[in-house]
Amino acid sequence: xxxxxxxxxxxxxxxxxxxxxxKKHVDDGDLVDCIILGEGMTSRGKNRKEVEQSSVDKLHNDxxxxxxxxxxxxxxxxxxxxxxxxxxxxxxxxxDIERHIEKIKPDIIYTHHYGDLNIDHKKTFxxxxxxxxxxxxxxxxxIYCFETPSSTEWNLKYGTxxxxxxxxxxxxxxxxxxxxxMACYETELEEYPHPRSxxxxxxxxxxxxxxxxxxxxEAFELIRKVD
Numbered sequence: 001x002x003x004x005x006x007x008x009x010x011x012x013x014x015x016x017x018x019x020x021x022x023k024k025h026v027d028d029g030d031l032v033d034c035i036i037l038g039e040g041m042t043s044r045g046k047n048r049k050e051v052e053q054s055s056v057d058k059l060h061n062d063x064x065x066x067x068x069x070x071x072x073x074x075x076x077x078x079x080x081x082x083x084x085x086x087x088x089x090x091x092x093x094x095x096d097i098e099r100h101i102e103k104i105k106p107d108i109i110y111t112h113h114y115g116d117l118n119i120d121h122k123k124t125f126x127x128x129x130x131x132x133x134x135x136x137x138x139x140x141x142x143i144y145c146f147e148t149p150s151s152t153e154w155n156l157k158y159g160t161x162x163x164x165x166x167x168x169x170x171x172x173x174x175x176x177x178x179x180x181x182m183a184c185y186e187t188e189l190e191e192y193p194h195p196r197s198x199x200x201x202x203x204x205x206x207x208x209x210x211x212x213x214x215x216x217x218e219a220f221e222l223i224r225k226v227d
Contacts, residue, residue, distance in 0.1 A: 005106035017146030019178030020171030026071030043083035115161030149195035165219035
């Protein structure tokens with residue numbers, strides 16, 4: 001049994017990137033917790049106050065419904081301002097993550113890719129790597145980046161910041177759970193061909209499957225592993 005922590009920037013990222021993989025961990029007996037750093041929703045108005053708190057509360061309720069399907073043990077909401085992580089001192093995000101690491105003591109962390117288009121995703125990666133400094137008696141032995149549809153593929157840069165998966169997880173048996181969990185997110189789900197549609201998520205899993213000869217796959221980039 002392993003302790004696993006998912007560090008996501010927004011509600012639904014924890015499903016979009018790795019819902020099938022997490023369900024597989026849970027089915028194998030691992031304990032999985034999730035931190036969602038951002039409050040979600042509030043970047044959709046001209047300012048944060050334009051978005052009603054009831055809308056944010058509904059989004060978080062959708063998160064908890066989704067979490068039950070996947071099997072997260074706990075979901076923690078840090079409630080940093082949505083799509084405004086660049087307005088916060090990185091140290092504040094780091095300390096929030098460190099607090100959870102000290103409590104959960106995860107063996108494995110999954111988080112966003114450093115090359116994502118979304119600024120919150122980039123800052124999340126930076127904060128995770130900082131919080132997981134391999135100093136003294138550190139617990140985190142493996143760190144993986146996941147792909148976030150509607151962010152990772154929309155950064156059209158070339159070179160070292162592109163998503164370069166080298167770990168592929170067969171999610172044939174858990175893809176339905178991922179799609180059911182994503183369907184809970186009524187305000188985040190889009191119509192095909194948007195990447196956050198159920199049809200697109202199935203196509204993305206199928207596409208990665210063709211890379212390694214499997215039907216449905218979620219792809220990850222290994223950042224660090226210590227045996």
